[in-house]
Amino acid sequence: MRAIQAKATVLLVAVLLLGGCGSGAGSPAASPGPGTATTGAVSPGAPLITIKDFEYGAPLTVAPGAIVSVTNMDSAGHTVTADQGQAFDVDVRGSGGTATFTAPSAPGSYPYYCTYHPNMRGTLIVK
Numbered sequence: 001m002r003a004i005q006a007k008a009t010v011l012l013v014a015v016l017l018l019g020g021c022g023s024g025a026g027s028p029a030a031s032p033g034p035g036t037a038t039t040g041a042v043s044p045g046a047p048l049i050t051i052k053d054f055e056y057g058a059p060l061t062v063a064p065g066a067i068v069s070v071t072n073m074d075s076a077g078h079t080v081t082a083d084q085g086q087a088f089d090v091d092v093r094g095s096g097g098t099a100t101f102t103a104p105s106a107p108g109s110y111p112y113y114c115t116y117h118p119n120m121r122g123t124l125i126v127k
C-alpha cells in the first residue's frame with residue numbers, strides 16, 4: 001500500500017512540473033504578436049503603385065479603405081481611374097508626380113485605366 005501511495009505522489013509531482021513547463025513555453029509563443037500588428041496610418045509600408053513606361057505594374061493587393069500612393073515616373077501625365085463607378089480616380093502628373101486615393105471598402109477586384117492612354121490597364125485587389 002505504501003509503495004502505491006509513493007508512486008502516486010511522484011506522478012503528481014511530475015504532472016505539476018510538466019504543467020509549469022507548458023505555461024513557461026506559452027508566453028514566448030505569444031510575443032510575435034507586436035511584429036504582425038501592421039494596421040494603422042500611412043507608413044513606409046504603405047501600398048504604392050509606380051507608373052513607369054506607360055505601365056502600372058503587377059496587380060496590387062490592399063486592405064479595404066487603405067490609402068494607396070501613386071508615383072508617376074513617366075514624363076507624361078497619367079490617371080488611375082476605376083473602370084466601374086467612381087471607386088477611385090486620380091490624376092498623377094509626370095516626372096515623379098504623386099497622388100493618393102482611398103481604396104474601396106468592399107473586397108473585390110478593381111480594374112482601372114488611364115483616361116489619357118486607355119490602353120494602360122491595371123488591377124487593384126481589395127481583400
Ligand SMILES: [Cu+2]
Pocket residue numbers: 077078079114115116117120
Ligand atoms: Cu496615361
